[in-house]
Amino acid sequence: MLEFAVLGLLADAPMHGYELRKRLGGLLGGLRAFSYGSLYPTLRRMQAAGWITETGSGVAPPTSGLRPKRARVVYQLTAQGKEHFADLLADASPPSWADDRFDVHLAFFARTSAEVRLRILQGRRRRVADRRDGMRASLGRARERLDRYTRELAEHGLESADREVRWLDELIAGEQADTSSEAARPAMGPQPQPHHP
């Protein structure tokens, strides 16, 4: 998780730890901020694994000509690191459909092949739809026995799952529209998602 995200950020540009943490927390749009207590050890492990190296070429410690005892450490991807990142990007196996993993995958979708994108979206859709169906079923069975709060919780959960499925359907439709125009399939618009009802 953290590793994957770090690889993706360093694939854009070399960076030091503090900067990585800020980007993880803030902009990426939904990814949470990891603590330094997990970030720095992770950077160590990744360096030991040969995926990243320290580099002197980063931005120098601002102003002051003096070399500080403890300068910031800028990391960049190695060739192996790039390869490993590419492998992770190409992975469309069930673990990529898990909540956290999926978000990271999506954040790096621009660098993911169209084929893998589609498979991840479909896998994710299946998973969320299954959960939704399970929720719907158990709500249907138990609705009367549930107190107001438990029912509210269950209904809100169900609705969220439902919304996510519809959102995924839109993304999938978008992918298929792109693919069919790229692959020049004669005259087929975006096909409707085969709902397994």
Add this chain to the structure above:
Amino acid sequence: MLEFAVLGLLADAPMHGYELRKRLGGLLGGLRAFSYGSLYPTLRRMQAAGWITETGSGVAPPTSGLRPKRARVVYQLTAQGKEHFADLLADASPPSWADDRFDVHLAFFARTSAEVRLRILQGRRRRVADRRDGMRASLGRARERLDRYTRELAEHGLESADREVRWLDELIAGEQADTSSEAARPAMGPQPQPHHP
């Protein structure tokens, strides 16, 4: 988390581990299923802490008069356990607003005091609204620079947060309606939530 949920389930009725796991996963309406690898050690810890005891009074191992070597172990709350559960129910401090904790709290809201319910809902609302505002701000700043997928992720996250806030507002309004009718406040309907804009 697990401890809290187990206490709540055992407060209803004595149960053995397998049963606990089923209830956690299925019905409760949004709570996830924990693995046995965490459930059984947790039961041990709780027993050592004096919150639960094994009991012979549970349902006997079905059919067969013979005492099996390895019978199922039915647990029930001790007096200390009940007290501890009550303490947890009454806790409305920030940690209760975290995603997982909040769900468990809500599932046991029927046994929570009206005052604590309101404080937890308001705390949760503040937390989610803050996250939403942060998302909205960084989306506003960066929307143009974001690729399609990152933007979709961010927008879906924002919308989910927004929906949760509105849901919480409804729950809060419901609480206040109850309170004001119970406390017989002269003629005030459910007051609108003081949006901190």
Add this chain to the structure above:
DNA sequence: GTTAGCATGTAAGGAGTTACATGATTTT
């Protein structure tokens, strides 16, 4: 010159998972 923010790190521990191992009971 002190506070705030930038920057890096370690140690201990929390809260769970997976994989494995075993055995009892019920159903087919």
Add this chain to the structure above:
DNA sequence: AAAATCATGTAACTCCTTACATGCTAAC
């Protein structure tokens, strides 16, 4: 008698957090 499901448990591990400790740089 085989397969499914009920039932309990352990060992090793993953992944992250909190709390602490340190020091540099910029701003007030």
